[in-house]
Amino acid sequence: MTIICSNCETAQFLQIVQSRVYFEDGEMLDEINESYECTMCDATGEYIYDRTRGDEIVKGDVEKTDGRPKYA
């Protein structure tokens, strides 16, 4: 799983500006929330994984890809 910039179609310039992990009962991983910023085009986006719902949510100008990262 790779997060890429929707505009640049690459993960090359993405950086995580904020990464939060929420725990339930101090042990079980409950939610991951990562904020991304592309240093090339200034796009921003978020990746959220909700364990309790088994959901992955991608917001903003980023995309999740299951394939190999594409490099321009």
Ligand SMILES: [Zn+2]
């Ligand atoms: Zn970009």
